[in-house]
Amino acid sequence: MTQQEYWNETRRLAEWLSDNRPAELGGEGVVADYGEDADRYDAIHETLDGHEFVIYTHKARQVVAHSDNPDHMMDEFGSDCFGDMFDERRAYWAMMQDIIDRGGMEERFDLDEIRGDLCASDGADSISGGV
Numbered sequence: 001m002t003q004q005e006y007w008n009e010t011r012r013l014a015e016w017l018s019d020n021r022p023a024e025l026g027g028e029g030v031v032a033d034y035g036e037d038a039d040r041y042d043a044i045h046e047t048l049d050g051h052e053f054v055i056y057t058h059k060a061r062q063v064v065a066h067s068d069n070p071d072h073m074m075d076e077f078g079s080d081c082f083g084d085m086f087d088e089r090r091a092y093w094a095m096m097q098d099i100i101d102r103g104g105m106e107e108r109f110d111l112d113e114i115r116g117d118l119c120a121s122d123g124a125d126s127i128s129g130g131v
Contacts, residue, residue, distance in 0.1 A: 001053065001059055001062045001063075001066075003066045006053070006062065006063060006066040006067075007066070009053065010095065010098045010099055010102060011102060013044075013047065013099050013104060014099045014100075014102040014103055014104035015029070015108075016028070016029045016030060017029065017030050017040050017043060017044060017099065017104040017105065018103050018104055018105070018106050018107060018108045019031065019032070019108060019109070020107040020108065020109055020111065021109050021111065021114065022035075022036055025109075025111070025114050025115070030043045040104070040105050041105070044096060044099060044100075044104065044105075045096075048092050048095055048096055049092070051095070053091065053095060054088055054091045054092045054095060055088060056088075057087050057088060059091075060087040060088045060090070060091035060092075061087050061091070063091035063094055063095050064087070064090055064091055064094055067091075067094035067095065067097075067098050068097075068098055068101065069093075069094045069097035069098055069101070070090070070094050071094075072093045072094050072096075072097040073089060073090050073092075073093035073094070074090075076093065
């Protein structure tokens with residue numbers, strides 16, 4: 001994996017997580033996939049737990065090489081974090097923090113504003129439709 005491939009995937013996942021619009025409002029993110037009560041932290045953990053960049057040792061080592069947060073796991077857990085599947089766990093925590101740093105846990109859209117715009121346009125259409 002190249003550095004560009006890593007950051008493209010990280011951005012894609014951050015955008016997916018931060019898209020808080022339901023499908024009926026054009027959403028293509030976690031809320032559209034899991035519903036309005038979706039928990040972003042559960043979604044990011046589920047996604048990364050089986051992500052090819054994390055589960056394969058070679059790719060996990062590349063994640064660590066490209067990440068802005070290669071030592072995030074050690075910062076969180078200290079010296080107790082070493083052991084089985086170290087590279088994969090390290091990649092998981094590094095990639096998670098990279099996604100969070102790119103706005104993955106923030107809601108990108110004001111749903112009240114989107115719904116208001118839809119209501120306003122529906123009203124305008126129905127008024128002009130009678131003319």
